[in-house]
Amino acid sequence: MPKYVYDFTEGNKDLKDLLGGKGANLAEMTNLGLPVPPGFTITTEACRRFLTDGALPGGLEEEISRHLAALEEKMGRRLGQADDPLLVSVRSGAKFSMPGMMETVLNIGLNDESVRGLAKQAGGNERFAWDSYRRLIQMFGKTVQGIDGELFDEALEELKNGRSDLDLETEDLQRLVETYKGIVREQTGSDFPADPHRQMLMAITAVFESWNAPRAVLYRRQERIPADLGTAVNVCTMVFGNCGMDSGTGVAFTRDPGSGHQGIYGDYLQNAQGEDVVAGIRNTLPLQELERIDKRSYDELLQIMEKLENHYRDLCDIEFTIEGGKLWMLQTRVGKRTAAAAFRIAVQLVDQGLIGIDEAVTRVTGDQLAQLMFPRFDGGAEKKKIAKGMNASPGAAVGKAVFTAERAVELAAQGEAVILVRRETNPDDLAGMIAARGILTSRGGKTSHAAVVARGMGKTCVCGAEELEVSTKERRFTAPGGLVVSEGDVISIDGSTGEVFLGEVPVVASPVVEYFEGAPVGDDELVAAVDRIMTHADARRRLAVRANADNAEDASRARRFGAQGIGLCRTEHMFLGDRRQLVEDLVLAAGDDERERALAALEPLQRADFTELFRAMDGLPVTIRLIDPPLHEFLPDYTELSVRVALAGDRAEAKDVKLLAAVKRLHEQNPMLGLRGVRLGLVIPGLFAMQVRAIAEAARAVPGTRAEIMIPLVGAVQELECVREEAVRILAETGVEALVGTMIEVPRAALTAGQIAEAAEFFSFGTNDLTQMTWGFSRDDVEAAFFSRYLDLGVFGVSPFETLDRDGVGRLVRIAAEEGRRTRPDLKLGICGEHGGDPDSIHFCHEVGLDYVSCSPFRVPVARLEAARAALAGGGSDTR
Template sequence: MPKYVYDFTEGNKDLKDLLGGKGANLAEMTNLGLPVPPGFTITTEACRHFLTEGRLPEGLEEETSRHLSALEAKMGRRLGQADDPLLVSVRSGAKFSMPGMMETVLNIGLNDESVHGLAKQSSGNERFAWDSYRRLIQMFGKTVQGIDGELFDDALEELKAGRDDLDLEAADFQRLVETYKGIVRDQTGEDFPADPHRQMHMAVEAVFRSWNAPRAILYRRQERIPADLGTAVNVCSMVFGNCGMDSGTGVAFTRDPGTGHQGVYGDYLQNAQGEDVVAGIRNTLSLQELERIDKPVYDELMQIMATLENHYRDLCDIEFTVERGKLWMLQTRVGKRTAGAAFRIAVQLAEQGLISMDEAVTRVTGDQLAQLMFPRFAGDADAKKIAKGMNASPGAAVGKAVFSSERAVELADRGENVILVRRETNPDDLAGMIAAQGVLTSRGGKTSHAAVVARGMGKTCVCGAEELEVSTQDRSFTVPGGVVVNEGDVISIDGSTGAVYLGEVPVVDSQVVEYFEGSGDHEDELVRAVDRVMRHADGMRRLEVRANADNAEDAARARRFGAQGIGLCRTEHMFLGDRRQLVEELILAETDAERARALEALRPLQQGDFVELFREMKGLPVTIRLLDPPLHEFLPDCTDLSVKVALAGDRADEKDLKLLAAVKRLHEQNPMLGLRGVRLGLVIPGLFAMQVRAIAEAARAVEGTRAEIMIPLVAAVQELENVRDEARAILAETGVEALVGTMIEVPRAALTAGQIAEAAEFFSFGTNDLTQMTWGFSRDDVEAAFFSRYLELGVFGVSPFESLDRDGVGRLVRLAAEEGRRTRPDIKLGICGEHGGDPDSIHFCHETGLDYVSCSPFRIPVARLEAGRAALVCADSDTR
């Protein structure tokens, strides 16, 4: 029989797969001798069984009961004991932190009898006991019984009638308990369950079910957390922060998760329990205030924070409760942080000797670096500052104010930028937070739900802007001075300072982009951290990083950003604008002489473009793809041209008539699978020869040029051999050396790569087309049509056009790489699809043994960092 339940004394921090992050870390703190309330963890294996089979695994209830009995013996009280009750919390805890996405139920064990025992246990504190009881019914009703939480919230607000929570007395909470029980009865047709053991078992099942709650699914998709991990359940003896003003609850970080700066950081709320801090029901006190309120507790907390940071060698996020002057640790985990904080903290820890620079590089990500490259506000001199809150998650966000998650999603789907404005957010707001450019709340602190989730997603967030009077019903907020902001009005929020502005504030490049451009302030702490990480990553990576660039301007930026060459120059982009006329003449040519004249007119223009490109790259490799798209893309639209000719009648221009005939002749039902790529070079004599000659002449003009000629859409080695022979003849005639290779973008090419390598000196995987052809998707059509549904159903974890499909497309890439090297051991292998800038895809390219990745200029720093991380991760796994 598998073991499904572990006491906190039995686990450790390395058992996150089995015990979840929360359970593993509670066990680790217990092992360190820190003050953790006793309890036990039900494993993720039990959850997976429950989700798969629809029932708890055999033997789990008996095993849970045995551990509960052991806990009761240790505490000297029984669960729900009438005169002296043991109460427990039931909390979720997946391997990866999912703040607020799954369920928690506190105070399990209370009923109409044990509430009096709890009051007696707390020296007659009736207010505390009845407050705890109403919290249980409220959380249990919403979480376990599926009752609309607003019914409980509305009842509480009606009872308060403008009073603060702390103004409510025992009699108020006693009346609220009866109101809440009535809500449960009305909504479920049953009384609130009084049996403590039934409460606990129902709560455990509810936590398991919450793994597949819509918000949890959405969060996992956003954070790319596997859907099959499941969650553990932690059953912990209750400690109470709502016993009076000598009690409280708090959240602390060992460093500032917003900036990475060292120092005391966190929120504390007196006479409060559990979720009150992160829920933002009252604005919190700073952690420094705890020193004034209860210095012995504060000093102990500081000592524990130092112990945990040194033990985990990282920023730690801590939840704690103070019960009548006694400190209890309820949770710790490696804390979420902003992108800037991630870089600063990684370098700080390396400089302190807690970690190596190798580990520092693996602790930051390309996605975080990309966030740091987003624009920032140019300044606020001309903007109207209307409020100031807490700088919870940095960045500059501009958009229309919206007051509901649904509205945020609706407008974002239309392509509009929005700022989600709420009194406080809750897990149900996740979709709106994802859709919004930034989040603004009038309540809550830097450890509120809005702040924690926004930081994890890299979203700009300002919290606790108390001047804001937010009315979700009226879809507006007001600030002192009579300013009213209605839904649709543009506002700007600065997550670095907490400032809120009316209207649009101009933005400028980030200091990190300026650093990559060579003009940044190297004394800036963030820039220094990024520079230290990037230099180390560059020293460790095996993969080269090239750029997809079609003109000299993009090539110059790419080189400043650290590109080691051009992996894809798309020559079709050189035939646009005024040059389309020349392409039309080529297509309309009826004789060899006319075709030769059209090609000769195009050649010097191509040659000039290549000269500029070669000069910018100054001796670095430049891979030029010969013409790839269907010819119809260079011609007028068939419908527009038909209408023009029809309206002209007998007076129709002869050229228009010839164009219309050519358009109809070249029309294809599926042009992306028609006359394009290498097929053009074989069907239109002289086309590829003109391009190759332009490349060769440009290479002769620029000393040190390393040209690589890429033949697109090859599916058979015979296609490549024909074009290669023609290209080789021209190169020999001009005395230019250049590699000739092909783009692997057709599944047949991948499957016959061994043959193709006989004629190709390099492969460049065009994963955009390879993905389309392997899946049978037309990217232009399907992403908007049904990809969102596929993501909802779990067919994709992420779009295969965003991150390489390792099982399908990736298998073709691996096969082609292996067969290509078997035929030609020195063959160069690269990737030039958009996946070349995707972090996970870059790791795949390293593992597969490719030589380089190529991506857009702006993504080059991301690719450099991820290539270094891939080398370090692989080396670490090899040593293990």
């Protein structure tokens, strides 16, 4: 029988797959001799069995009972014992941190008898005991029994009647317990379960079930966490931060998760339990205040923080409780951080000798680098500041104020930029937080739910703007001076300073973008960290990084951003605007003479285009895809033309009648699968020859040019051979050397790559079309139609147009790469679809042995970093 339960003394930090992050780290802290309340962890394997079978695995209850009995013997108390109760918490803990997304229940073991025993245990502190009891019923009712949490919140607010929760007396809390029990009875049809063992098993089951709760599913999708991991469950002896002003609870970071700066960062709340801090229910005190309140615990906490950071060699996020002056550690994990903090901390740890520079590169991501490249507010612009809170997660966000998650999702779906404004957020707000450009709360600090989740997602966030009176019901907030901001009014929030402005504040380029544009590093600490990471990344990556660029301006920017060539120049983009008519004339030409005139008009324009592009790239390779237009983009609209001719009747112009006949002849029901790519070049004599001649003459005019001619949409080697023969002849006539290859974007091309490589000197994978053709759907037509449903159902973990589908499209890429190189060992391989700028897809490209990825100019730095991370993921030396 498998082992499903591990005591905290049995695990370690390397068992996250089995024990989850929380359980593995509780075990690690226990092994380090830190003050951790005793307990045990139920494995992720038990959760997976539960989710598959719909019931707790056989033998699990007996195994839990054995570990509980051992815990009771160690503590000298039994769970829920009437005169001297042992109480436990039941907390989720997946391999990857999912803050607030799954369930936690505290104070399990309390009932009408043991609550009095708890008061006696606490030296007659009845208020503390009844406060703990009402918390159990409230948490258990909401998370285990599925009761609307608002019912409990409303009852509490009514009882408080404007008072603080600390002002409630014992009698108030006793009445609240009876009210809460009445809510449970009314909502469930039965009494609150008094049996402590039943409470614990119900809570464990609820934690397992919460793995598939909508907010957890949404968070996993956002963070790309696999859906089949499951969560562990941690059963831990309760320690109490709510038993008086000499007790409390807090969250600490070993460095600032917002900026990365070293120092003391965190929040503390006296006479409270853990959920009070992250929920932002009461405004917290800065962690430094703990030195004044309880210096002994403060000094011990600082020693533990230093020990944990040195042990984990990273920023640590710590949860702790102080019970009557005794410090207890409840959790540690490698902390979530902003993009700026990630780069600063990585370099700091190198300088401290805790990690090597290779590891520093793996500690930051391309997505974080992209966040640093977002614009920031213009410091010189006129701004109307209306409030200031805590700078919880940096960035510049502008949008319409909205006050519910549902409204944020609704407006964002309509293309509106929104700022989600709440008193405090909770896990149910996740969908709105994802949809919003930024998050603003009037309560909570840097460790509140809003701050932690926003940092993890890279969202701009300002927390604890106490000057604002937020009314969710009236959908507005009131700023100092009586200024009212209603839903739909535009506000701007600065997550770097915590400032809130009325109206739209202009933005300017970030210093990181200015650095990539060529500005000196200077004294900017963040830019210096980026420079150091990127310099080493370029030395470690194997994949080259090119850019998709169709003009000299984009090509020049790509070079400044570090591109090593052009991987895709889409020549059809050169024929838009005024030139569209020339292509229309070519396609509709009635005979050889008309076609030759159209080609003669196009050739000098193309030659000039390519000359500018080659000059901009100054000897770097440039891959030019011959024209690949879906035909309908270069023809008059068939319906509009038909209506115009029909309405004119006998008065219709001869030109329009002739044009209609030609368009009707060429009209296609599915243009994306019609006369385009290599097919168009073969059907219209001279078209590809004109482009090849323009490329050759431009290359001859710009010494050092390394041109690569790419034939699009090839499905059979015979198609490529026809075009290649003509291209090679023209290149020979002009005395220019250039590679001739093809874009692999048709499944048949991938499956016959060995044949195609006989005529191709390079492959470039066009994964946009390859994805469409492999899946059999059009991106433009189906993303809005059913992708969200497919994501909900788990058909997709992520859109296949966003990240390469490794099992399907990826397998075709792998087959084509292997069979192509078997035919031609020196075959150059690249990717030029949008996946070329996606981090996960870049790692796949490295794995299958491609030579380069090509992406938009703005994504070039991201691709450079991810290419290095992919290389380092395969192992290698660590340069200290």
